[in-house]
Amino acid sequence: MRCPRCHNLEDRVLDSRMIKDGRVIRRRRECLRCGHRFTTYERAEETMPxxxxxxxxxxxxxxxxxxxxxxxxxxxxxxxxxxxxxxxxxxxxxxxxxxxxxxxxxxxxxxxxxxxxxxxxxxxxxxxxxxxxxxxxxxxxxxxxxxxxxxxxxxGLPSTPSRPKGSGKPSRVKDFLPRLPLEEGEDTESED
Known part of the structure; x- marks a missing residue:
């Protein structure tokens, strides 16, 4: 592997580790000429569709x-x-x-x-x-x-839990949302 500092092609591997579920190998290398340490990554070539x-x-x-x-x-x-x-x-x-x-x-x-x-x-x-x-x-x-x-x-909860009377805080999604015209077939509810 070419040294990024002096461009020498001779190095030695100091450490190798698998990462990303074994899909990548991380190697720590040292240049034999200048002593610079650098990291390389090796992975299988995968062709995405x-x-x-x-x-x-x-x-x-x-x-x-x-x-x-x-x-x-x-x-x-x-x-x-x-x-x-x-x-x-x-x-x-x-x-x-x-x-x-x-x-x-x-x-x-x-x-x-x-x-x-x-x-x-x-x-x-x-x-x-x-x-x-x-x-x-x-x-x-x-x-x-x-x-x-x-x-x-x-x-396991009801999809529209009712709020306790007097709580003053909305607990249903529709209490947070603006009132929209009812679609055909929807029931009206009495207001609290």
Missing amino acids: LVIKKDGRREPYSREKILVGIRKAFEKRPVSAQQQEELVDEVERHLLSLGEKEVTSRLIGEKVMALIKEIDQVAYVRFASVYRRFRDLSDFIEELRTLMEATSQEE
Whole structure:
């Protein structure tokens, strides 16, 4: 390996360690001419599938595109850059496990959303709003309702718990949301 300082090609390996679930080998090296120590990484060459866009175009997979979207979703959220990188690693492992030469952008987007949802619901709604191209507030509200129902079911709670009388604090999603015109078939509730 060429020394980054003196460009000599002779070195010795001081230490080798497997990282990233054994997919990468990190080697600590020392140049035999100048003594400079440096680190190299060795990994198997993995060919990511081509991405089929919504309009039918095909383009190379871009880790950076996914990472940019994830970073925007997790902005000012308590999720480290390392966790975000690991999320993208998980997406890539999934894509490689499919063994396909081409995958749809939809498949990638849905996988990213599912993984974000497990980590942070606020980031999930942010990502979903861009990915699903929410047009207006009603799209947000619908996604929030779906998320709240899923969360309630996972936790074994009713999807719209009632608030105790006199508490003054809303505990239902709809108490936080603006009143929208009722859709056909929805029942009206009496106000507290």
